[in-house]
Amino acid sequence: MNWKILVRAAALAAGLAACGAQAMPSLADKLPKSAKGTADHGKFKELQKVFKSGPEVTRACLACHTDAARQVQHTRHWTWEVVDPKTGQKLGKKNIINNFCTTTVSNEKDCMACHAGYGWQDKGFDFAREESVDCLICHDSTGTYRKLPGDAGHPVYERKEFPAGSGKFVEAVDLAKVAQKVAMPSRANCGSCHFFGAGGDGTKHGDLDSSLKQPGKHLDVHMDAKGLNFSCVACHKTVDHQVSGSRYEFAASRHGPPTPRGKYDEEPASCQACHGDKPHRENPLLMDRLNVHTDKLACQTCHIPEYARNSIGTEKVWDWSTATTMGADGKPAVVKDSAGRRAFDSKKGNFAWDSFLTPEYRWFNGKVSFKVIGDKIDPSGVVEINHPEGSAVEPAARIWPFKVHRGKQAYDPELKNLLVVHTAGEDHTALWHNFDWPKAIETGMQTAGLPWSGKYDFVATEMSWPITHMVAPKGDAVACAQCHQDEGRLKGIDGIYLPGRDRNGLIDTIGWIVMALTLLGVLIHGGARVCVLCRKPRSPQ
Amino acid sequence: MNTTPTRRGYIFLYKRYERFWHWSQAALIVFMLITGFEIHGSYRIFGFQRAADYHTYTAWTLLVLWAFTIFWQFTTGEWKQYIPTLEKVGAMIRYYIYGIFTNAPHPFRKTTVKKHNPLQRLAYLALLSAVSPIIWGSGLFYLFYAYWKNWGIDGWLSLEAVALTHTAGAFMMLTFFFVHVYLTTTGHTPFAHIKTMITGWEEEERH
Numbered sequence: 001m002n003w004k005i006l007v008r009a010a011a012l013a014a015g016l017a018a019c020g021a022q023a024m025p026s027l028a029d030k031l032p033k034s035a036k037g038t039a040d041h042g043k044f045k046e047l048q049k050v051f052k053s054g055p056e057v058t059r060a061c062l063a064c065h066t067d068a069a070r071q072v073q074h075t076r077h078w079t080w081e082v083v084d085p086k087t088g089q090k091l092g093k094k095n096i097i098n099n100f101c102t103t104t105v106s107n108e109k110d111c112m113a114c115h116a117g118y119g120w121q122d123k124g125f126d127f128a129r130e131e132s133v134d135c136l137i138c139h140d141s142t143g144t145y146r147k148l149p150g151d152a153g154h155p156v157y158e159r160k161e162f163p164a165g166s167g168k169f170v171e172a173v174d175l176a177k178v179a180q181k182v183a184m185p186s187r188a189n190c191g192s193c194h195f196f197g198a199g200g201d202g203t204k205h206g207d208l209d210s211s212l213k214q215p216g217k218h219l220d221v222h223m224d225a226k227g228l229n230f231s232c233v234a235c236h237k238t239v240d241h242q243v244s245g246s247r248y249e250f251a252a253s254r255h256g257p258p259t260p261r262g263k264y265d266e267e268p269a270s271c272q273a274c275h276g277d278k279p280h281r282e283n284p285l286l287m288d289r290l291n292v293h294t295d296k297l298a299c300q301t302c303h304i305p306e307y308a309r310n311s312i313g314t315e316k317v318w319d320w321s322t323a324t325t326m327g328a329d330g331k332p333a334v335v336k337d338s339a340g341r342r343a344f345d346s347k348k349g350n351f352a353w354d355s356f357l358t359p360e361y362r363w364f365n366g367k368v369s370f371k372v373i374g375d376k377i378d379p380s381g382v383v384e385i386n387h388p389e390g391s392a393v394e395p396a397a398r399i400w401p402f403k404v405h406r407g408k409q410a411y412d413p414e415l416k417n418l419l420v421v422h423t424a425g426e427d428h429t430a431l432w433h434n435f436d437w438p439k440a441i442e443t444g445m446q447t448a449g450l451p452w453s454g455k456y457d458f459v460a461t462e463m464s465w466p467i468t469h470m471v472a473p474k475g476d477a478v479a480c481a482q483c484h485q486d487e488g489r490l491k492g493i494d495g496i497y498l499p500g501r502d503r504n505g506l507i508d509t510i511g512w513i514v515m516a517l518t519l520l521g522v523l524i525h526g527g528a529r530v531c532v533l534c535r536k537p538r539s540p541q
Numbered sequence: 542m543n544t545t546p547t548r549r550g551y552i553f554l555y556k557r558y559e560r561f562w563h564w565s566q567a568a569l570i571v572f573m574l575i576t577g578f579e580i581h582g583s584y585r586i587f588g589f590q591r592a593a594d595y596h597t598y599t600a601w602t603l604l605v606l607w608a609f610t611i612f613w614q615f616t617t618g619e620w621k622q623y624i625p626t627l628e629k630v631g632a633m634i635r636y637y638i639y640g641i642f643t644n645a646p647h648p649f650r651k652t653t654v655k656k657h658n659p660l661q662r663l664a665y666l667a668l669l670s671a672v673s674p675i676i677w678g679s680g681l682f683y684l685f686y687a688y689w690k691n692w693g694i695d696g697w698l699s700l701e702a703v704a705l706t707h708t709a710g711a712f713m714m715l716t717f718f719f720v721h722v723y724l725t726t727t728g729h730t731p732f733a734h735i736k737t738m739i740t741g742w743e744e745e746e747r748h
């Protein structure tokens with residue numbers, strides 16, 4: 001092992017000598033800048049006009065970027081559908097039920113505020129139409145481009161009150177200005193959807209929220225605004241608009257040396273892509289003790305000691321069973337917790353939020369089996385909306401940190417499946433409009449094309465989210481004793497011998513009994529000697 | 542030429558290096574016990590990480606000490622002190638069970654060629670041939686866990702087996718330690734043996 005390092009060190013030294021006094025480029029210099037590029041879009045005549053709608057802007061973009069829309073149309077940002085190569089299951093927002101707002105089906109007008117397109121409001125959406133692709137949601141650099149629920153993915157064309165009745169207004173987007181200032185996606189672009197998953201800041205992921213727009217080093221060493229300042233695509237390397245590192249194609253482990261953004265870039269969004277699978281520099285006498293941990297642990301397990309490390313926090317529980325309960329005055333009520341986060345809403349039920357959360361740990365091999373729309377469930381226990389698979393004996397499995405979001409959802413007690421509920425909308429069957437479960441379920445299931453027995457009840461559910469952002473500075477990594485003890489973080493992890501946590505009861509019992517008998521023997525023997533000496537003092541010599 | 546120093550009424554039993562390695566080994570092993578059982582989770586003194594660090598550094602130190610000591614044992618011929626003998630073993634056992642309480646004379650007289658009594662020889666041999674190999678064998682595998690894959694042994698050796706063997710060895714060492722310390726008090730005065738091990742001089746018994 002060590003001679004290889006020596007050879008590399010020698011090669012490096014030789015290389016450095018060849019470079020003369022030239023300074024080594026820092027890592028930050030090697031990474032792509034949030035590039036301004038060589039084209040000033042503000043000078044393009046095509047963009048110096050009044051745009052009335054998003055599709056009009058897209059048409060202008062496509063005049064030069066001829067293939068862009070077709071590329072986007074091949075991404076999950078557009079299709080919201082993914083076939084999992086490992087399980088063959090059809091996933092993506094179009095097919096899954098999550099543990100928050102549940103499903104997009106029949107609720108497209110709201111949900112599609114986060115679709116990278118314009119006009120998806122029902123099954124009739126034309127996925128081939130190029131000008132329906134939304135370029136600006138990812139390329140806006142002004143921070144003024146906003147899409148609101150209810151508009152099926154269109155930006156705000158006219159000043160409007162949002163949320164309705166709140167007295168707060170959202171200004172109409174100046175599309176020409178936004179189009180003239182397009183740029184490579186920044187954290188704010190990706191964050192405009194991914195920080196607000198499940199309808200609010202930090203709600204869904206716990207390791208993604210608006211604090212990552214300008215984070216300090218303590219929150220994320222890579223995105224540290226005053227330091228490395230990585231954009232999302234620095235890690236989620238993107239080719240032809242295909243963003244790498246999807247949760248649906250998860251690599252739980254990766255082997256080999258680092259290849260930072262090089263040619264050979266398997267799993268570019270993994271830690272190992274840049275750090276390799278032996279990332280720790282250690283005292284050689286300790287014999288790679290830390291590095292060998294990478295055989296069993298994901299990097300994230302030690303280097304993300306807690307998630308939601310801010311006052312935004314994240315949602316832990318969403319209990320739909322109390323939805324449609326009205327306030328004391330018989331009207332829809334909203335209750336906030338002491339930190340101003342949602343605690344109850346007549347439309348949605350009960351919530352529980354928290355900050356600075358310790359992840360739950362599980363074996364994970366990258367494969368996740370989902371309960372998608374229409375799948376049978378077993379309501380006698382907690383229904384796992386998604387189940388991360390893996391065990392200690394699988395070479396590709398690692399112990400991963402998860403946020404586990406728990407809740408209760410409507411299900412069909414006779415047909416035994418989760419229900420598609422029509423929540424959003426202005427029509428009289430929408431749950432958030434009319435507070436009537438049976439009507440909302442009927443519309444939802446009809447839209448999904450699925451049978452419903454006419455009965456509904458609520459079942460306990462949980463959903464697991466691998467934690468991978470908010471990587472802490474190395475000094476804040478999880479300390480050894482946090483796992484190497486009886487009551488540690490890895491208490492429930494089986495299939496490994498964990499020093500400090502595990503021991504053999506028989507060996508310990510025998511060991512301590514032998515010790516006790518030895519001490520007893522010594523005490524008796526020694527005590528007897530002392531007594532004898534007292535009675536019969538040594539004869540004078 | 543005999544360079545052994547002389548002193549009236551005393552014999553010179555332990556040379557300087559011998560005393561040095563005895564006491565440094567004793568300190569290191571006590572420290573191994575303290576840190577080892579902390580790693581094991583029996584109590585908390587240094588915290589797991591530092592206990593593991595210290596345990597490992599101490600193991601390396603012991604290795605170096607042993608390398609020198611083995612060299613010393615063979616160059617001086619002192620290794621012969623560990624050749625077992627059954628002669629007078631019965632007398633020794635009877636002494637510990639009975640004689641010691643009646644002030645009977647010690648059945649064994651230490652000389653520079655026979656420093657250890659026959660029971661001691663057997664005990665040290667057991668330590669050298671059983672307990673040490675168990676602890677060192679398992680300890681080295683434990684220490685080199687990261688390399689099992691390279692050596693191709695990760696398929697059939699489990700960390701659990703290694704750790705449990707090591708723990709069993711540690712219990713044996715712990716038991717040895719307590720018995721050993723107690724037996725040091727069985728000289729003609731309770732601290733006579735200890736004094737000898739410190740100064741090197743053994744008082745010749747007068748009867």
Ligand code: HEM
Pocket residue numbers: 499500502503570573574576577578579580581582593594596597600603676677679680681683684704705707708710711714715
């Ligand atoms: C007097 C000698 C020694 C004693 C009493 C002792 C005792 C212990 C005990 C009780 C443990 C905890 C085992 C467990 O619960 O898994 C341990 C761990 C360990 N021991 Fe020893 N040991 C001794 C010598 C050695 C030696 C010579 C080595 C190496 C050559 C060694 C290497 C280790 C290692 C690597 C661990 C695991 C902790 C870690 O990961 O650093 N030990 N020892």
